[in-house]
Amino acid sequence: MTVFDQAERRTWAGRADAYASSFAALCAHTVPALLDAAGVRGGLRVLDVGTGTGTAASAAVDRGALVTAVDAEPGMVELAARAAPGVDVRVAALPDLPFADDSFDAVVGNFVLNHVGRPRAAVAELRRVTRAGGRVALTLWATPPAPGQALLGRAVQAAGATRPAHLPTLAPEDDFPRTERGLVALFGEAGLAEASCRALDWDHVTTPERWWSGPAAGVATIGQVITGQPPEVVARVKAHYDELCAEFAGPDGTLVLPHTALIAHGRA
Template identity: 65%
Template structure:
C-alpha cells in the first residue's frame, strides 16, 4: 500500500486548473485572518506553505511582505508563479524544506495540514524555519465538518461507497483530532508558544455545477473516490448530490454552503 503522502502527490498531480476553478475560491475566505494571525505586514519575510494557486502569497505581497511560496505539486507551482510574480515560488514538500534555520519571520499554511501524512514532523520543520519570536498561522478543516462541507460526502454515502484500500488514511500514530483542542495540542507539543485556536464560519456561494466539477475531475479525496468508480456509480452519486443540494439552493439557483475552519496561531 502507498503512504498517505504518496497518495496526496498522485491525487493532486496536474490538478491546479481544476482546483482554481472551484475549491480555491472556497479556501480564499480565510486568507485575511490567516495573514493577520501571522502578523504579516510591510517587509515581513513570509513563507507560505502549500500555496496552491498562490492566493495567500498574493495577499501577502499586497501587504508589502517579502514572500516565498512553496507547493509539492508542480502544476500548482507553475500557476502560482504566474499569479504572483512578486513572490519567489518553488517546489517544496513537508516535512523537509530547503531553507535555513530561522529564515522567516512569519509562516502561513492555508489548509495544508489536511494534506500532510506526518503533521507533527511538519510542525517541527516549520518551527525550525521560524526565527525566535516569529509567528505561525495555520488553518485546517475540522471534523465533524460543517453542513456545506459535508454535502459531497453525504452524496457519496447515499450510494454506499466506502474508502477503498488504495486511498490510505493518515496513519493512526501520526494523526490528531481535527478539533480546536487537538490542533492546539499539536502545536503546543511541537514546542510553539502562545497557541490560540478559533473557529471561522462563512457561507460559500457557488453553483451546483461548479461544486461538482472539481470532484468530477478527481480533486481531493472525494474526487479520487469518484474516479475509482464505474460511470454508472458516478452518475448515481451526482443524482444524490443534486437532490441534497436543494437544501442549500438560493432563489437564483446558486448554492449557499455553510463552512467552518479552524485557525491556529502561535509564536516561536
C-alpha cells in the same frame, strides 16, 4: 515519504487548473484571517507553505511582505508564480523544507496540514524555519465537518460508494483531533508558544455545477473517491448530489454552503 504523502502526490498531480476553477475560491476565504493571525505586514519575510494557486502569497505581497512560497505539486507552483509575480515560488513539501533555521519572520499554511502524512513533524518543521519570536499560522478543516462541507460526502454515502484501496487514511499514530483543542496541542508539541485557535464560520456561495466540477475531475480526496467508482456508481452519486443540493439552494440557482475552518497560531 509516507504512504499517505505518496497518495496525496498522485491525487493532486495535474489537477491544478481543476482546483483553481472549483475549490480554490472556497479556500481563499480564510486568507485574510490567516495573514492577520501570523501578523503579516510590510517588510516581513513570509513563507507560504502549500501555496496552491498562490492566493495567500499574493495577499501577503499586497501587504508589503517579502514572500517565498512552496507547493508539492509543480502545476500549483506554475499557477502561483503567475498569480504572485515577484514571489520566489518553488517545489517543496513538508516535512522537509529547503530553508535554513530561522529564515522567516512569519510562516503561513492555508489548509496544508490536511495534506501531510506526518502533521507533528510538519508543524515542527514550520517552527524550525521561523525566527525566534516569529509567528506560525495554519488553517485546518474542522471535524465534524460543517453541513456545506459534508454535502459531497453525504452523496457518496447515499450511493453506497466505498473508499478506493489506493486512498490510504492517515496512520492512527500520526493523526490528531481536528478540533480547536487538538490543533493547539499540536502546536504545543512542536514547541510553539502562546498557541491559540478559533473557529471561522462562513457561507460559501457557488453553483451546483461548479461545486461538482472539482470532484468530477478527481480534485481532492472526495474527487478521488468519486472518480474511483464504476460509472454506474458515479451516476448514483451525482443523482443523490442533485437531490441534496436542494437543502442549500440560494437565489438565482446558487448553492449556499456553510463551512467551518480552524485558524491557529503560535510563536516560535
